[in-house]
Amino acid sequence: MGVVGLGAMGGGIAQLCVEAGIETVGREVSLELAEKGRDRIAHFLTRKVEKGQLGQDARDAAVGRLTLTADLGDLADCDLVIEAIVEALEPKQELFRELERVCRPDAVLATNTSALSVTEIASATTSPERVVGMHFFNPAPLMPLVEIVRTELSADEAVNAAFALGERIGKHPIRCHDTPGFVVNRVLIPVLNDCIRVLDEARVTVEDLDAGMKHGVGWPMGPCELIDLIGVDVHVHASEALWEKLREPRMAAPPRLVAMANAGLLGRKSGRGFYRYDG
Numbered sequence: 561m562g563v564v565g566l567g568a569m570g571g572g573i574a575q576l577c578v579e580a581g582i583e584t585v586g587r588e589v590s591l592e593l594a595e596k597g598r599d600r601i602a603h604f605l606t607r608k609v610e611k612g613q614l615g616q617d618a619r620d621a622a623v624g625r626l627t628l629t630a631d632l633g634d635l636a637d638c639d640l641v642i643e644a645i646v647e648a649l650e651p652k653q654e655l656f657r658e659l660e661r662v663c664r665p666d667a668v669l670a671t672n673t674s675a676l677s678v679t680e681i682a683s684a685t686t687s688p689e690r691v692v693g694m695h696f697f698n699p700a701p702l703m704p705l706v707e708i709v710r711t712e713l714s715a716d717e718a719v720n721a722a723f724a725l726g727e728r729i730g731k732h733p734i735r736c737h738d739t740p741g742f743v744v745n746r747v748l749i750p751v752l753n754d755c756i757r758v759l760d761e762a763r764v765t766v767e768d769l770d771a772g773m774k775h776g777v778g779w780p781m782g783p784c785e786l787i788d789l790i791g792v793d794v795h796v797h798a799s800e801a802l803w804e805k806l807r808e809p810r811m812a813a814p815p816r817l818v819a820m821a822n823a824g825l826l827g828r829k830s831g832r833g834f835y836r837y838d839g
């Protein structure tokens with residue numbers, strides 16, 4: 561396996577791979593950043609040992625399966641490479657062009673993009689049949705779902721290889737086609753935006769709206785709690801991306817959320833969003 565970008569998502573994906581016994585090469589822009597990524601993975605695995613979820617030997621073996629590099633050429637032997645770099649089309653296309661050059665012709669190239677078109681990323685290569693989406697959810701080690709996204713040009717072998725990898729690393733993969741938001745975000749983002757509009761229309765409190773969706777629908781957490789967890793800025797950004805592509809009013813971020821994002825009320829990560837969080 562190759563994982564390009566060892567940030568929040570790539571680090572989690574690499575962790576899943578080494579825990580599943582797969583030799584994994586992690587590529588970052590510098591060895592220093594790669595080492596930071598590995599330190600985070602090692603830290604999470606140590607926490608699992610402390611909680612009794614993993615043996616010390618298994619932890620050490622898992623960390624040992626991760627090789628670090630800043631040189632893309634070190635991905636030459638990988639069967640499958642997952643890209644988890646910055647969410648922008650041009651750098652991703654540039655990377656896929658390079659990956660096509662250095663990887664084996666039969667290697668599958670996957671992108672973890674949330675909001676970009678897998679088809680557009682694949683169009684930078686001359687072998688788009690081997691490009692698929694593998695959309696993990698944050699935090700990847702904990703969230704069971706991975707969306708296996710095919711373009712009109714993806715080969716069945718590439719889709720099946722990505723699906724099989726998802727299963728092997730303990731995820732629950734689902735298959736879908738390359739459309740804006742794929743499956744979950746296409747449903748979830750407008751629903752959360754509807755919830756926030758209802759806050760103002762129905763003059764319900766944040767606490768009562770959350771209680772309504774938990775106790776009336778069976779959601780494990782309320783929409784305001786969920787947006788605080790996702791990050792208000794991340795949700796606004798995702799809404800804007802869907803709005804750009806689909807032009808459906810429900811996709812557009814409600815002004816209340818945009819105002820919160822601009823004010824730095826980002827949810828849990830900033831200590832305050834719909835709710836306040838101590839420490």
Ligand SMILES: NC(=O)c1ccc[n+]([C@@H]2O[C@H](COP(=O)([O-])OP(=O)(O)OC[C@H]3O[C@@H](n4cnc5c(N)ncnc54)[C@H](O)[C@@H]3O)[C@@H](O)[C@H]2O)c1
Nearest residue numbers: 565567568569570587588589644645646647672673674698
């Ligand atoms: N964070 C989420 O909730 C989430 C969920 C699903 C998918 N995604 C997608 O995953 C991707 C990564 O997101 P993230 O949150 O992990 O970002 P991040 O900023 O935490 O990590 C990105 C990493 O990629 C590295 N990088 C940038 N260019 C590189 C290159 N050319 N080669 C190697 N490394 C490079 C950066 O140094 C950084 O460490 C994005 O496409 C994002 O849309 C994110």
